[in-house]
Amino acid sequence: MSDDRRPPRFITPDGMARLRAEYDQLFGVERPKLVDTIAWAADNGDRSENGDYIYGRKRLREIDRRLGYLSKAMKGAKVVDPASQRERDTVRFGATVELADEDDNRRIITLVGEDESDADQGRVSWAAPIARALIGARVGDERIVRLPSGEKSYELMAIRYPEPG
Known part of the structure; x- marks a missing residue:
């Protein structure tokens, strides 16, 4: 190709x-x-x-x-400017999300491009398993992520996008 x-x-x-x-x-x-x-x-x-x-x-x-x-x-x-996202109630590229696992451990990540991902800074590639599982989710949805260590369940607690302008 x-x-x-x-x-x-x-x-x-x-x-x-x-x-x-x-x-x-x-x-x-x-x-x-x-x-x-x-x-x-x-x-x-x-x-x-x-x-x-x-x-x-x-x-x-x-x-x-x-x-x-x-x-x-x-x-x-x-x-793609996340601030221009119109559907702010679903997870899309550029969203910053708060997740809670089964033990209520909280985690905040932002879905970014492959060339800008940095796990230490909470920036996760939109192509990563956790990001792919979250695309399209809404607050309150539960998603199961298949990781090398096994399956893990996360509940989506919050979705944020940068403000326009």
Whole structure:
């Protein structure tokens, strides 16, 4: 399947801004400094034992790989603003939800794009099992999530979306 026919990679405006900022930092700041360092190190003679040159080339490859990934991710991204969600009583992309498990342990997560998920910050990819189970749910609904550790039941306690504007 060609890249043009793949489904879009949903991302929030904040997520797109983070990708863009990382791209700009790498391309506009880190990469030029590194190229200067490599050129300086190359002028110092024997490159086979020149740590600055060897490390610089390795780091440059890492940066170029990351820039390629970021460029592809931004090109294929479809920005969806959760604040523009009209149906605020059901869970959709960008929703922040409060869940309670069988033991009434509470958890708050926000459904975001794959490129912006961060479990430590409560941002869960909309393609993750827990997010897929919650899509379309309303407050009071119970959803069973199949996890590697087994099935877990959650009750949806609250749904929030950012305010428009």
